Amino acid sequence: MHMKKRLTAICAAAMAALAGGAHAQISGNTVKIGVLTDMSGTYSDLAGPGAVLATQMAIDDFIAQEKPTFKVEMVSADHQNKADIASTKAREWFEREGVDTATELVTTSTALAVMKIGKEMNKVVLMNGPASTPITNEQCNDVSVHYTYDTYALANGTAKAVTQQGGKTWFFLTADYAFGQALEKDSSAVVTANGGKVLGSVRHPFPASDFSSFLLQAQASGAQIIGLANAGADTTNAIKQAAEFGITPKQQLAGLLMFLSDVHSLGLKNSQGMYLTTGFYWDRDDQTRAWSKRFFDKQKRMPTMVQAGQYSSVLHYLKAVKAAGTDDTAKVMAQMKKTPINDFFARNGQIREDGRMIHDMYLVQVKKPDESKYPWDYYHIRQVIPAAEAFQPLSQSRCPLVKK
């Protein structure tokens, strides 16, 4: 009897210690996730409110499946695609509101600004929307993860496949700012490396609405492929007007950065036959469909790769916090990097030392209108690009964290 009592007491004490220990490890016993995204501007359809929803879904699923002893909260804000607004908000979150990670961050300039704050204040930064490769090269740091895609993977997917399939001569229509230029540069390198030739390019102001002049220059170049190194409304207007001027189908367009939301807004008639590279397609298998339908029920749109990546990255982060038993940045980052990612979004996912999350990418071709059988049935998956090939190899990395 005496023995049993003592044993119970020891067990109770041990459990209390363990539980207490866990509490002490997670500040305020709450993990707080801050979604910083474009809620109303150019990128709000591909990231924005859908990314906030995806984050909430990840939190709800985590709580239901993992039954953590700590609380999880979400805050969100509109960074309006401005670096100063993004960094002010991130600083306020980290300093005063106990936010543990700032996530999403579409638009490279906002991402780079928040990465600096994250490094300074030792908080995790999870990026899904931004595209530029400097994030994991010159500007990389040990608190940041670039999760969904980047310009290297896009160029490497679309430009490579199109060149290998016989599209040997290229002309670029490039948005005249850092992102467009990076995309043109990465894509030109891939075209040349695969035996193709770049005949020229035209830099158009960003944003532009009338592309007829630029398209006629592309037409006059006689290139087989017109590479669109731009995004959003610039891309959709260029595609629409290319059809109007009879440029397609004689010459083919390659959209170097296109999202499901762009194809949806253009319609299949205007976008059919185009190749593009994506990190996610909702209708790929049962797992992707199941998640996407849950998303659709709330958002009334199918998810883009950014939104699906947002869910996956937040869930991976929360699981790492639970496994590490702490919200300490270094320990969580170590846990995230050592755990492979295999969920509905990422196949063979792994976060490398430069912060790049590598995973399989997909080269898809937009369906013809009569091939589409149901709403949002837009893509043929033509090729799975394995994780190791899709992204810039570590050997070429310019990230100071990478030991050579």
Place this chain on the structure above:
Amino acid sequence: MEIFGVPSALFGSQLLIGLINGSFYAILSLGLAIIFGLLNIINFAHGAQYMMGAFVAWIALAKFGVNYWVALLLAPILVGALGVVLERTMLSKLYKLDHLYGLLLTFGLALIFEGVFRDQFGISGQSYEVPELLQGGVNLGFMFMPIYRGWVVVAALAVCFGTWFMIEKTKLGAYLRAGTENPQIVQALGINVPLLITFTYGYGVALAAFAGVLAAPIYQVSPQMGSNLIIVVFAVVVIGGMGSIMGSIVTGLGLGLVEGLTRVFYPEASAVVVFFIMVIVLLVRPAGLFGRAV
């Protein structure tokens, strides 16, 4: 053959494209010029009203199956009617105040309209097909000319010159001009001046909506399509001479051409060339090319 190092075919096609864009500028700046010339209101909501014209056409087709030709009439009427309501309920309270109040009010309205459409339809825009009758194009030898673009030039010029004729050559136009010069006397002659002013604002807004319907098959119909264009159109109005009807039409076409040529010779500057010209014109002729010296 080459012109300044550019193949002549490309040169010719760029001139034509410039003319097409210029006809958009002309019709939009005409609406602004009328509203400014006769009401002294700087209508910053013009871009949003152009966008609403395009959306009315899209909604009419997508939800009610109403075709392009009906929309070309329907959108200006609906959006123009909204303009009439705005003029009666808000703008008419501001005529005694400085221009700035009208500008601020219409700017605020533009932001509200954009916000509402963004909330309802998202940012990526909607696709509107070219009407069946105007699909395809003709080979002009130096370029492939979409029939629809040709139609845009014809329609825009017809509406512009019709409007010019109405204001400068008809009795109604004479009342309008007189009513803005000296409302008391015109009122004393038994003419309802406030009604004339309301009609004028409604008409200016309807012109914006008409341009919106013309634009719908060319650009993605999106909440931001107006705000991208409005600043350029304002520059056109300033260059032409605030309030000058003929000035806005001619400068609209002319600047379209200049912009088109800039796109060939130095594309990076094509977004700013209009403002460059505006600065020079303001320095040399502050009242604008066609404006009456103040």
